[in-house]
Amino acid sequence: MFPAGLFLACLLLPGGPTGRGAAKGGLSVEAPQACGLCGMDRTRFARSRMLLEREDGSNTGVCSLHCALEALEHPEGSPVRALRVADRAHPGTLVEARACTWVIGGDLPGVMARTATWAFADAGEARAFARRHGGRVAGFEAAREALRQEGAE
Structure with missing residues (x-):
């Protein structure tokens, strides 16, 4: 899974993953409020949140790519038909994760990784x-692989 210290560090980040409050300006996110895997506040982590849309019409909301990959690797319920992610530049908008361009690494802290x-x-x-x-x-597969490699360390 992930180290307990890393989970705690994510929770203690002032203002979320950007250090400035991801939900600044009153951004509201789709339900659920809490990540379906780790329980983190998806509004606070609006810029990294994801939504797994299932074939039966249900959704699983998560805080990050890390939690989305956990949900995909340990499926519960109906198969996933779409994997949506917040557009980092426009966090109120969810877009298809596999079609996005991803930035891996950098000077901002990761969410759950x-x-x-x-x-x-x-x-x-x-x-x-x-x-x-x-x-x-x-691309998406490279972002996915970067987190897989991190988990293998």
Whole structure:
């Protein structure tokens, strides 16, 4: 799973993963409020939240790619038909995770993982973010593999 200290560090980050309050400006997120795996506040972590839409119409809301991968690797309930993620540049918008451009790493802390992973609907916004904050621009499978490798360490 993940080290208890890392979980605690994520909870204690002032203002969430950006250090400035991910829900600043009154951003409200879709239900559920708490991550279905770890219980973290999905509004606080709005910029990294994900939603697994299931074939039976139900949803599983999670706080991060880390928790989404846990849910996919240990499926419960109906199969997942869509995996949506917050667009880091426009956190009120959920987009298809596999179609996004991802930034892996950089100077902002990860959510539920040492390695940060941020999704962008627009590749240009991802490149601009990587220039400002570091990290490498990649696709979904590379972001997934980065977290898999972290878990194997």
